[in-house]
Amino acid sequence: MSNSKDDGDGKITFTEDVIKSRLGKYGAVYFPSAIQESIDDILGNENIKEILHDFFKALKKYYEFSKRLKGAKLNPSLTVLLYGPPGTGKTSLTRGFAKHYDIPLCVVETDRLVSPLLGDTIKQIRNVVDLAAEIAKERGSFILFFDEIDAIGSERSNIHEVGEIKRAVISFLQVIDRINYEGVPLAIFGATNHQNQLDSAIWRRFTFHFSFEFPEYPLRKKIIESFLAKVKNAKIGVDNSIYTNLAEEYEMIQKIHSNLTSKLGYEISEFSDTLLWDEINKNNKNQGLLELTIGYSGSDIERGTKVSLLKAINTERLTYDLFYNSLKLVGGTAIHVERQDILTDSKQRFIKSSKNKQEKRYMKSPPEI
Numbered sequence: 001m002s003n004s005k006d007d008g009d010g011k012i013t014f015t016e017d018v019i020k021s022r023l024g025k026y027g028a029v030y031f032p033s034a035i036q037e038s039i040d041d042i043l044g045n046e047n048i049k050e051i052l053h054d055f056f057k058a059l060k061k062y063y064e065f066s067k068r069l070k071g072a073k074l075n076p077s078l079t080v081l082l083y084g085p086p087g088t089g090k091t092s093l094t095r096g097f098a099k100h101y102d103i104p105l106c107v108v109e110t111d112r113l114v115s116p117l118l119g120d121t122i123k124q125i126r127n128v129v130d131l132a133a134e135i136a137k138e139r140g141s142f143i144l145f146f147d148e149i150d151a152i153g154s155e156r157s158n159i160h161e162v163g164e165i166k167r168a169v170i171s172f173l174q175v176i177d178r179i180n181y182e183g184v185p186l187a188i189f190g191a192t193n194h195q196n197q198l199d200s201a202i203w204r205r206f207t208f209h210f211s212f213e214f215p216e217y218p219l220r221k222k223i224i225e226s227f228l229a230k231v232k233n234a235k236i237g238v239d240n241s242i243y244t245n246l247a248e249e250y251e252m253i254q255k256i257h258s259n260l261t262s263k264l265g266y267e268i269s270e271f272s273d274t275l276l277w278d279e280i281n282k283n284n285k286n287q288g289l290l291e292l293t294i295g296y297s298g299s300d301i302e303r304g305t306k307v308s309l310l311k312a313i314n315t316e317r318l319t320y321d322l323f324y325n326s327l328k329l330v331g332g333t334a335i336h337v338e339r340q341d342i343l344t345d346s347k348q349r350f351i352k353s354s355k356n357k358q359e360k361r362y363m364k365s366p367p368e369i
C-alpha cells in the first residue's frame, strides 16, 4: 500500500520523509529550513527578483488569486523558464526564493525521466507532475524545478527516436495545461543552457522567461567583493591591495565607459561591442581583476576563490597575487562555450578576442599557485 494515501481524517500524509522518498528518485528535494542560500546571495538580476517576488506572493495566496482570475476567465499559470549560461545563479536563486517564501522544492534531473523504452518517458513525466500536484494540494504550495529541461524538449535530448521526443514534449505540455486548468498551487520551473534548441511549444508554455547572463563589470565587482567578504568571515585576512586595485580598476573603466557613452551618444554594454575594452586597452596596460574575469560566471568567481583558499588557509592571508592567479587558473566559462545557443555570436567573438589579447599581453606571467 502506498505510504502517502490519504486516510481521510485530515492527517498529513506527505510528511518530509514521504516526499523525500517518493520524489527523491527524480532529483533533489529541498525543504526551506535546510536551504542555505538566500535571495541576496545571488547578486544583480534585480528585475528578475522583483517579478519573482510577485510570483511567489501569488503562489502563497494561490486560491484567492486563482478565484479572481477565473472570474475573469483567465487561468493562472505559475510557470517560469530560466535560461542562460551555466553558473549564473538560476538554481541558487530559485532555492533562495523557496526558502524565503517557505515552500518546498524538488529539482528534477530531467534526463532521469528520459527512457529509451517507448512510452516510459511519458509515464515518468506524468508520475512526477502528478505526485508534485498532490503534494502541492496538501501542503498549500510546492515548486517543481525541471533542470536541463532540454533533455525532453530539444534535438539534443537523449531520446533518440524522433517520434518519442515529440510524444514526450506533447505529454509535458499536456500535464502543464492540466495543472493550470485544475488550479493546483504548484509552480513549475524549467531551466536550460540551450534555450535556442528548446522546442518552441515548450518555450511558449512557460508564462515567464528570465534570461541569466554572464555578469558585466559592475556586477563582477560586487560578486568578487561578496566572496572576499566570505573569506574574511572564515577569519582569513584579505590584503587591502585587492580592494584598492579593484576600486582603481573600476573607477578607470567607469570613466572610460562614460566618456565613450557621451562621445557615441548612446549607452553601450560591456559585451555588446568591443568598443569599451578596445578603448581601455589603448591606454591601460595593467590587467586587473575585472578585466581578467570577462566571461566569468558567478560560479567561476566562486571556484577561483575556493582555489585561493587552499593556500590562504595555511598562510591566513589572501594576497592580490594569490587571488588573481587563482581566478586566472580556474578560467571563465564563456571561453569554453563553443555553442552558439549559449552565447550570441557577437558576445562570443568579443569574449574570445578579448581573451586572446589578454593572453598576448600576459603570456610572460603564467599563474603561480
Ligand SMILES: Nc1ncnc2c1ncn2[C@@H]1O[C@H](COP(=O)(O)OP(=O)(O)OP(=O)(O)O)[C@@H](O)[C@H]1O
Residues within 6 Å of the ligand: 041, 042, 043, 044, 084, 085, 086, 087, 088, 089, 090, 091, 092, 093, 192, 193, 212, 215, 223, 297, 298, 299, 300, 302
Ligand atoms: N549573480 C551571482 N551573484 C553571486 N553569486 C553567484 C551569482 N551567480 C552565480 N553565483 C554563484 O555560483 C553558484 C552556482 O550557481 P547556480 O548553480 O545557481 O547556477 P546555474 O545557473 O543554476 O548553473 P547551471 O546552468 O550549470 O545549472 C551560486 O551558488 C553562487 O555561489
Ligand SMILES: [Mg+2]
Residues within 6 Å of the ligand: 090, 091, 092, 147, 191
Ligand atoms: Mg542549475
